[in-house]
Amino acid sequence: MKLDSWGKYPSVEHRQVLTPGWLPTELPFSDSETYLCYGQGRSYGDSCLNADGSLLRTTDLNRFISFDTETGVLRAESGVTLEEIQKVAVPRGWFIPVSPGTKYVSLGGAIANDVHGKNHHTSGTFGCHVRRMALLRSDQGIVECAPDENEELFCATVAGLGLTGCILWAEIQLKPVKGPYIDLETIAFGSLDEFWEISKASDQDFEYTVSWIDCVSTGDAFGRGIFMRGNHSEQADKGERKPFWKDFLRVPLHFPEWTLNNFSMQAFNTAYFHAGKTRAGKKVVHYDPFFYPLDAISDWNKIYGKRGFLQFQCVVPSENNNAAIKGLLSKVVEAGNASFLAVIKEFGNVASPGMLSFPQQGITICMDFPYRGERSLELFHRLEDHVAEAGGRLYPAKDACMTSDHFKAFYPNSTEFKRHIDPRCSSSFWRRVMGEELI
Amino acid sequence: MKKIVILGATSAIAQSVARNFAADGASLLLVGRDEQRLTAVAGDIVARGASEVQTYVCDLADHGNHEALFQAVPQKLPCFDTILIAYGTLGDQEKSQASFDVFKKEFDTNFLSVVSILEHFARVFEESGAGTLAVISSVAGDRGRKSNYAYGTAKGALSLYLQGLRNRLFSSGVDVITIKPGFVDTPMTAHIEKGPLFASSESVGRNIYQAMKKKRNVAYVPWFWRYIMTIIKLIPECIFKRLSI
Numbered sequence: 001m002k003l004d005s006w007g008k009y010p011s012v013e014h015r016q017v018l019t020p021g022w023l024p025t026e027l028p029f030s031d032s033e034t035y036l037c038y039g040q041g042r043s044y045g046d047s048c049l050n051a052d053g054s055l056l057r058t059t060d061l062n063r064f065i066s067f068d069t070e071t072g073v074l075r076a077e078s079g080v081t082l083e084e085i086q087k088v089a090v091p092r093g094w095f096i097p098v099s100p101g102t103k104y105v106s107l108g109g110a111i112a113n114d115v116h117g118k119n120h121h122t123s124g125t126f127g128c129h130v131r132r133m134a135l136l137r138s139d140q141g142i143v144e145c146a147p148d149e150n151e152e153l154f155c156a157t158v159a160g161l162g163l164t165g166c167i168l169w170a171e172i173q174l175k176p177v178k179g180p181y182i183d184l185e186t187i188a189f190g191s192l193d194e195f196w197e198i199s200k201a202s203d204q205d206f207e208y209t210v211s212w213i214d215c216v217s218t219g220d221a222f223g224r225g226i227f228m229r230g231n232h233s234e235q236a237d238k239g240e241r242k243p244f245w246k247d248f249l250r251v252p253l254h255f256p257e258w259t260l261n262n263f264s265m266q267a268f269n270t271a272y273f274h275a276g277k278t279r280a281g282k283k284v285v286h287y288d289p290f291f292y293p294l295d296a297i298s299d300w301n302k303i304y305g306k307r308g309f310l311q312f313q314c315v316v317p318s319e320n321n322n323a324a325i326k327g328l329l330s331k332v333v334e335a336g337n338a339s340f341l342a343v344i345k346e347f348g349n350v351a352s353p354g355m356l357s358f359p360q361q362g363i364t365i366c367m368d369f370p371y372r373g374e375r376s377l378e379l380f381h382r383l384e385d386h387v388a389e390a391g392g393r394l395y396p397a398k399d400a401c402m403t404s405d406h407f408k409a410f411y412p413n414s415t416e417f418k419r420h421i422d423p424r425c426s427s428s429f430w431r432r433v434m435g436e437e438l439i
Numbered sequence: 440m441k442k443i444v445i446l447g448a449t450s451a452i453a454q455s456v457a458r459n460f461a462a463d464g465a466s467l468l469l470v471g472r473d474e475q476r477l478t479a480v481a482g483d484i485v486a487r488g489a490s491e492v493q494t495y496v497c498d499l500a501d502h503g504n505h506e507a508l509f510q511a512v513p514q515k516l517p518c519f520d521t522i523l524i525a526y527g528t529l530g531d532q533e534k535s536q537a538s539f540d541v542f543k544k545e546f547d548t549n550f551l552s553v554v555s556i557l558e559h560f561a562r563v564f565e566e567s568g569a570g571t572l573a574v575i576s577s578v579a580g581d582r583g584r585k586s587n588y589a590y591g592t593a594k595g596a597l598s599l600y601l602q603g604l605r606n607r608l609f610s611s612g613v614d615v616i617t618i619k620p621g622f623v624d625t626p627m628t629a630h631i632e633k634g635p636l637f638a639s640s641e642s643v644g645r646n647i648y649q650a651m652k653k654k655r656n657v658a659y660v661p662w663f664w665r666y667i668m669t670i671i672k673l674i675p676e677c678i679f680k681r682l683s684i
Contacts, residue, residue: 063454
């Protein structure tokens with residue numbers, strides 16, 4: 001059976017896909033097959049796929065177990081989405097401690113990829129806020145772990161790409177908020193140096209920072225973008241209603257490939273920059289468009305056509321006046337065919353418990369590229385080499401083509417991590433980067 | 440706030456309906472066969488904002504358990520105002536054809552046991568002069584088809600019965616809501632290949648919740664099934680008997 005990741009590349013077949021309705025007490029797979037948990041399929045590459053192996057979908061394991069509205073401690077089955085958590089928590093004055101760019105990810109997926117958000121510089125990754133979880137493993141049955149209990153298994157499971165067993169449930173600490181609003185400030189910047197200055201100046205006073213960057217334009221416009229920074233607003237209720245049509249925005253079918261070309265990309269990036277520049281200033285916005293702007297358009301991945309797309313996200317240290325990031329951006333601009341949604345952000349130094357956690361101090365940049373066969377893969381490998389030379393790393397949750405050597409260099413903990421893998425767990429990603437065979 | 444008794448509370452659709460009412464702060468009594476599952480659903484509903492949640496373990500298909508159920512409901516959830524019947528089985532058509540016992544069991548579970556329960560609560564609500572009886576039937580009951588007429592017959596009888604009940608209870612101020620879901624992606628239909636007409640249990644649950652709040656008489660969920668079934672019912676029998684749909 002076929003199940004795709006969000007990038008729709010690679011496209012693989014699975015031996016079987018099971019969707020249990022209730023928390024399993026034993027794994028429903030035979031000894032001759034490997035398995036992997038699949039939540040919402042929002043990883044971009046192959047980290048949520050298990051070609052020719054089996055998948056356990058957690059879609060129906062979506063019950064809350066307990067929610068203490070006094071302390072903000074929430075325990076839920078791993079298939080609950082962040083959307084559901086926000087829906088239940090926000091009206092009662094609580095908020096997800098770390099929000100990725102989409103709310104349509106499962107709790108288990110957020111932990112397994114140790115997702116990060118606009119507040120990495122203040123709050124670290126999602127895994128920093130996990131208090132406890134239960135895993136179902138083929139060799140040990142149900143095991144609980146926490147930062148101070150089965151600590152190694154806990155650290156392996158956070159950012160463990162689902163390979164340490166099936167996360168049954170998890171308990172997280174939410175953060176208190178006054179209401180659903182964000183005090184947002186938008187600033188246009190003309191170059192990467194300017195971005196760097198604003199970022200430095202914002203770290204102290206703004207919990208959330210993120211920028212969109214133009215990765216098509218050259219010359220004077222090189223490195224321009226829009227910086228957004230915000231804090232939770234004290235305002236409890238603006239009394240506004242979401243326009244009804246917002247529920248119906250959807251990309252109905254795969255776009256033909258010719259619609260994405262250098263001309264349309266250039267036009268989009270220029271229009272986006274000027275629209276952002278015009279809107280610059282302060283305002284109060286709902287958390288939804290601020291944290292999850294793309295969620296407003298269902299199935300936006302279809303814009304990239306049937307062959308899908310690749311996402312490239314790396315982090316590089318911000319040494320030598322950001323030479324590395326400038327070099328990377330020049331390579332992308334040079335290659336053309338770049339993405340219209342590139343995001344840049346400065347990570348802080350809050351450490352994650354996860355052994356294979358991606359974020360490290362430095363600048364992260366994230367771009368989409370329509371998949372165009374060999375040409376795309378070549379560009380990716382060029383960018384990868386650049387990141388490796390700069391002492392950075394790539395993000396497994398978004399990757400579909402990182403080489404084995406690079407992975408091992410980016411994640412020296414992977415040897416240590418291997419000891420904690422459930423012997424029946426595997427993924428397409430893992431076999432690719434570790435050069436292992438399917439059992 | 441509403442006080443709702445859900446019979447068959449661990450089904451995927453029932454859970455989704457319960458979540459919608461929980462967000463409004465309703466009180467619920469969840470009835471089902473499996474204690475562990477009921478507890479899991481109850482925890483979920485409480486976390487989602489329900490004022491109060493009770494559970495009661497009962498195999499509803501067995502008429503012998505009904506007296507005890509009728510005693511337990513007002514004790515567990517006094518002043519309940521709504522009953523939602525959400526249990527049922529999608530039996531194997533071929534087995535029903537091969538064995539009358541299987542056919543009879545399908546009919547008992549999906550129709551007669553429901554009648555036993557509804558007649559009781561109809562009397563209770565009739566006396567108090569208020570209340571809502573919401574029942575999940577099926578589009579399969581709108582026309583008999585070879586692929587599932589054992590199930591379809593029971594659901595068809597149920598829909599017909601609900602018409603009569605609605606007519607009887609109208610003057611007492613009691614609402615009867617017939618809910619007819621189309622194809623829903625749930626564990627009950629896990630073995631069937633999914634086409635574009637399949638709806639998620641989340642969206643179907645939300646539609647049922649809305650139909651219950653608006654006190655619709657007959658609610659097709661999702662809405663487009665009303666038109667699909669209208670067309671299917673219009674096909675003359677001399678043509679219909681030749682079709683495989």
